[in-house]
Amino acid sequence: MSGLAVVLVGALLCFWGIRSLHLAVLASGFGLGWLITDLFNPSLWTSFLFALIGAVAAWVVTTLVFKFSAYFIGGLTGAMAGAKLADVLQPGDKNWALGAIVVVAVAVAGAFLADKYRARALLWLTSIGGASMILSGLGRMTxxxxxxxDPNPGWQQVTSTLIWIALAAAGWIxxxxxxxxxxxxxxxxxAKR
Incomplete structure (x- = not known):
C-alpha cells in the first residue's frame, strides 16, 4: 500500500502538476518528505509522517510567501529530483552529506529556474519530481x-535512470x-481541427 500511495501522488505531480499550484505544492512537499526519509531506509509510518509534515510545511510556507510561490515550488520539486539523483548516484551505502549537497544544489537550481522561467520551468520540474516519486513507489510495491x-551499480543504475527520463518526458508531453x-x-x- 505504501508504494501505491507514493505512485499516485507522483503520477498526480508528474502528469497534472502544472494545472494547480496548490496541488503542486502539496504533492512536492509530500514527495520531498518521503524521498528524503527514504534515503535513510525508515519504517513506512516514519516516511508517511515526514511526507505529511513536508506537504503541510510546504503549503504553509508557500501560502505565506505566495509572491514567491514559483520559486518555492521550483525548489521543492528540484529537491525531489535531487533526492532521486542522490539515490541513483550512490548505490549501496549512502553518504548523507553527499546526498544533502546534491539535494540542496538541485533544489536551489530548480528554484532559480522556476523563478526566472515560471510555468515552463515548473512543467519540467513537476514532471521530473513526479517521475522520481513514481519510481520510488514502484520500487516499494514489489x-x-x-x-x-535503490539501484545497484551497472545495469540497474542505467535502467533506473532511463526509465526516470522516459517517465519525466511522458509527464512533460x-x-x-x-x-x-x-x-x-x-x-x-x-492541429486545432
Missing amino acids: SALTFLR VQRRLFAEKLGIQRAEG
Missing part, C-alpha cells in the same frame, strides 16, 4: 522493482498537451 528505488493555454503555447492552425 521486490522485482526494488532497483527502481501530457502536461504540455493538456495545459497548453496555461503555458501560453499556441497550437498550429491545422
